[in-house]
Amino acid sequence: MDNDVSLPRDFDALRTMILDRREVLPKRLAQIAAYALSNPDEIAFGTAASIAQTAGVQPSTLIRFAQHLGFDGFTSLQSVFRERLRERQVSYEERLSALRGDTHGLSTNRVILNGFLTAASHSIETISHNVEEEVLESAVNILAGAETIYLLARRRSYPITAYMAYAFGKLKIRNQLIESTAGIDPEILSFAKPSDAAIAISFSPYASATIEHAAALAARNVPVVAITDSAFSPLAQSAKVWFEAAEGDFSGFRSLSGTMALAMALTVSVAEKRRSF
Amino acid sequence: MDNDVSLPRDFDALRTMILDRREVLPKRLAQIAAYALSNPDEIAFGTAASIAQTAGVQPSTLIRFAQHLGFDGFTSLQSVFRERLRERQVSYEERLSALRGDTHGLSTNRVILNGFLTAASHSIETISHNVEEEVLESAVNILAGAETIYLLARRRSYPITAYMAYAFGKLKIRNQLIESTAGIDPEILSFAKPSDAAIAISFSPYASATIEHAAALAARNVPVVAITDSAFSPLAQSAKVWFEAAEGDFSGFRSLSGTMALAMALTVSVAEKRRSF
DNA sequence: ATCAAGACGGATCAGTTATTCCATTTTGTC
DNA sequence: GACAAAATGGAATAACTGATCCGTCTTGAT
Numbered sequence: 001m002d003n004d005v006s007l008p009r010d011f012d013a014l015r016t017m018i019l020d021r022r023e024v025l026p027k028r029l030a031q032i033a034a035y036a037l038s039n040p041d042e043i044a045f046g047t048a049a050s051i052a053q054t055a056g057v058q059p060s061t062l063i064r065f066a067q068h069l070g071f072d073g074f075t076s077l078q079s080v081f082r083e084r085l086r087e088r089q090v091s092y093e094e095r096l097s098a099l100r101g102d103t104h105g106l107s108t109n110r111v112i113l114n115g116f117l118t119a120a121s122h123s124i125e126t127i128s129h130n131v132e133e134e135v136l137e138s139a140v141n142i143l144a145g146a147e148t149i150y151l152l153a154r155r156r157s158y159p160i161t162a163y164m165a166y167a168f169g170k171l172k173i174r175n176q177l178i179e180s181t182a183g184i185d186p187e188i189l190s191f192a193k194p195s196d197a198a199i200a201i202s203f204s205p206y207a208s209a210t211i212e213h214a215a216a217l218a219a220r221n222v223p224v225v226a227i228t229d230s231a232f233s234p235l236a237q238s239a240k241v242w243f244e245a246a247e248g249d250f251s252g253f254r255s256l257s258g259t260m261a262l263a264m265a266l267t268v269s270v271a272e273k274r275r276s277f
Numbered sequence: 278m279d280n281d282v283s284l285p286r287d288f289d290a291l292r293t294m295i296l297d298r299r300e301v302l303p304k305r306l307a308q309i310a311a312y313a314l315s316n317p318d319e320i321a322f323g324t325a326a327s328i329a330q331t332a333g334v335q336p337s338t339l340i341r342f343a344q345h346l347g348f349d350g351f352t353s354l355q356s357v358f359r360e361r362l363r364e365r366q367v368s369y370e371e372r373l374s375a376l377r378g379d380t381h382g383l384s385t386n387r388v389i390l391n392g393f394l395t396a397a398s399h400s401i402e403t404i405s406h407n408v409e410e411e412v413l414e415s416a417v418n419i420l421a422g423a424e425t426i427y428l429l430a431r432r433r434s435y436p437i438t439a440y441m442a443y444a445f446g447k448l449k450i451r452n453q454l455i456e457s458t459a460g461i462d463p464e465i466l467s468f469a470k471p472s473d474a475a476i477a478i479s480f481s482p483y484a485s486a487t488i489e490h491a492a493a494l495a496a497r498n499v500p501v502v503a504i505t506d507s508a509f510s511p512l513a514q515s516a517k518v519w520f521e522a523a524e525g526d527f528s529g530f531r532s533l534s535g536t537m538a539l540a541m542a543l544t545v546s547v548a549e550k551r552r553s554f
Numbered sequence: 555a556t557c558a559a560g561a562c563g564g565a566t567c568a569g570t571t572a573t574t575c576c577a578t579t580t581t582g583t584c
Numbered sequence: 585g586a587c588a589a590a591a592t593g594g595a596a597t598a599a600c601t602g603a604t605c606c607g608t609c610t611t612g613a614t
Contacts, residue, residue, distance in 0.1 A: 019508055026581090026591055034481070034509040038523035041363050048572055058593055063573060074572060085362045086318050108549060109413045113542035117405050120538045121398060128394050136386045155443055159436035159537075166432055167530055253444055253541050257534035260436075261397045264530050265390035272385060303561055304610095325602055335563055340603060351602060 007070040011040070011084035017069065025068075028057050032065045036081075044081040048074050116255060119248035123258030130244050131262065139225045139241045139266060144273035146197035146223070149175040150189065152214060153200065154207035156254055160227075160263050161201060167264065171271040178213065189213055194221040199266070201227045202235050203247065203254065214238040225266075227259060285346075288317070288361035294346065302345075305334050309342045313358075321358040325351050393532060396525035400535030407521050408539065416502045416518045416543060421550035423474030423500075426452040427466065429491060430477070431484035433531055437504075437540050438478060444541065448548040455490065466490055471498040476543070478504045479512050480524065480531065491515040502543075504536055 008014040018033045025033055035055040036043050042051060052059040066077035143149055149168065151161040161177055168175040178185050192198065200214040211234045214224050218238040226239035229246050236242045245262055247254040285291035295310045302310055312332040313320050319328055329336040343354035420426055426445065428438040438454055445452040455462050469475065477491040488511045491501050495515040503516035506523050513519045522539060524531040 022509055028592065030509060034507040037509075038507045038521065045359050045363065047570080049570080059572075060574080060594075061592070064591085082322050086322075107410060107414065109417055109542070109546045110410060112546045112549065113408060113413065113539065114405070116538040116542045116545075117401050117535075120401050120534055124394050124397050124401075124534070128391070131390060133384060133387060136390065137384065140386055156440065158443070159440040162439050163433065163436040163533065166435070170530075250541070250545075252447075253545065255534075255541070256440065256537055257397055257401070257532075258394075260533055260537065261393040262390065264527070264532070265386070265393045268393075268527075268530065269386045269389045272389065305562065324600085326600085336602075337564075337604080338562070341561085 008080065009083075011080055014069075014080050028061050029065045029068055031055065032057055032062060040081050040084065043078060044085050112250075115250040116253075119250045119255040120257035122248035123245075123255045124261060125258075126246055126248070127258035127262055130246070135241050135243060136266075136269075139243070140269045140273055142197050142223045142225055142240060143199070143266065143270045146195065147174065148192070148196045149173065149270075150192055150196065150198040150217070150222075151175060151177045152198055152210050153178075153202065154210050156256070157201040157203060157207070157210070157227075157259075160256065160259055161199070163260065164199065164263050164267050167267045171267070173267075173271060173274070180209070185209070185213065186216075189217060192217055192220070192222045194223070197223045197225065199225050199227070199263075200235055200239070201259070201263075202233070203229045203245075204233070206234060211235060211238075227262065285357065288357055291346075291357050305338050306342050306345060308332065309334055309339060317358050317361065320355060321362050389527070392527040393530075396527040396532040397534035399525035400522075400532045401538060402535075403523055403525070404535035404539050407523070412518050412520060413546075416520070417546045417550055419474050419500045419502055419517060420476070420543065420547045423472065424451065424470070425473045426450065426547075427469055427473065427475040427494070427499075428452060428454045429475055429487050430455075430479065431487050433533070434478040434480060434484070434487070434504075434536075437533065437536055438476070440537065441476065441540050441544050444544045448544070450544075450548060450551070457486070462486070462490065463493075466494060469494055469497070469499045471500070474500045474502065476502050476504070476540075477512055477516065478536070478540075479510070480506045480522075481510065483511060488512060488515075504539065 008017050015037060018037060022030065022033065032055055035051075039054075042054065046054075048059045048062050052062050055062075063074045066072075066074045069077065071077045151164055153161040165175055165177040176188065178188065198214065198217050200210055202210040206228075214226065214235055215238045218224050218240075223240045224238050226233075226235040226242035227245050228235040228239075228242060230236075230244065233242075243262060245259045247256060247258055249255060285294050292314060295314060299307065299310065309332055312328075316331075319331065323331075325336045325339050329339050332339075340351045343349075343351045346354065348354045428441055430438040442452055442454040453465060455465065475491065475494050477487055479487040483505075491503065491512055492515045495501050495517075500517045501515050503510070503512040503519035504522050505512040505516075505519060507513075507521060510519075520539060522536045524533060524535055
């Protein structure tokens, strides 16, 4: 349309072209541009309709986007994304060595990054094998029935509950994150009733505050769902149901990836369950 | 349909299966088998009609071929070929293949959990391929040289900086988490000097506070390292270096796994670098 | 040579595709 | 603030998709 002279044949050229025009693109077209560059595989394999949906636009906008760049339709734009995947296949062996133990010629930084990525992927694997159907179901049941969900975690586990608090909030599920900025946690927790529930997360070495709070709640018949690392964890004793989430770690820091995925799954499952009430 | 118990979910398994049956396959089906193994890319991208033509058979034969192998149609066979191109990390693919695809007979809870686990593993893969050596190095250099590291993130990105704050603390690296509980963020940030540095994390839809703070810091020559989702992000403009971390998501919630691993790698790399001073 | 069982080709079908078109909204200019 | 131009959403459409079906052909055991 407005650029017939140089229509990009390969992905890099296309990428550059899009980045060049980023400021002059209309809103929806820019939205697609951003999506396309960060999810090129989706463009390569998806259909106009499916891509439009995940990118949050209309299919027609996708076609306009392609035409705006000089292609004669979505299909020709898509073929550039497909070409990219075919070519990349060549350098695939070199990529493989990146994550394997092969640290030759890699910078320290890269070794560290790979370490964390590997630890993360191990966590995910472990979770997927260790989580049992019944445990998952009863945890979801407990939480879905709760009036308020209390979130207990400290230190390295705190980010998990922070994200859960955010997600519960978005999903309009009442929750209370125990953060102790003012040191009044015991008072807040004293409001918890048996019709509420708590999620407690802690790994060895266990944060004493989390353990104590969980025990206190359990003593008052508030059901506790725990995520911890073994059956010997003091959390497991206070918990009505508990998940074993042995996280991989690298140089002393846990990956959190598996636990994070489990936590989000719990969150969304609870919302899903409530919707069916 | 001579369906065996297990139908291959990844390309290698499919390849082995086809090679096993090579002699027992009827003529036309063998013809397709040979074509498929030597032109896997064509199968991945083509349509049943186009593949049939270049392979010299009828489209219906292609579908019969797929069904003969135990798939329920050409489409499911094709998805195996597509998966092969999509997953650059073969080892991950093998490990996680159990997770993907069939949701038959799984509980809703399990489907949701698998969704998050898959999204997490995608994130990790993406990060491992998108992070470039130079970007990583210059980010580490900036941060290692900083007196105080300011951590900016809101909402869904907040858990990342929360964990970084914890890890930096453990590693005795001076840092300041911008949390705004008292609404005095601008004042705290006004202390930042060019000899400090900031890490800003935000994904679309970007948290305005993070964007503004990052821009303010950049304007005062405080170097900003950003983690965001595309070149279109307003964060990328304020940043001296920025990482692209397109996180997989499931039912609207980002996985955070890849970003978390990247953040931890940055944290530890900075500590490592400082130790060498 | 016969004949049943499987393999095959090709017409057909329901569903989906990319695309077009037009009414409406948004944007930019004077 | 008014107006033209551009952008956008969404319904409509024609082409094409994968899959099915059935008559014909091939194969191989008897």
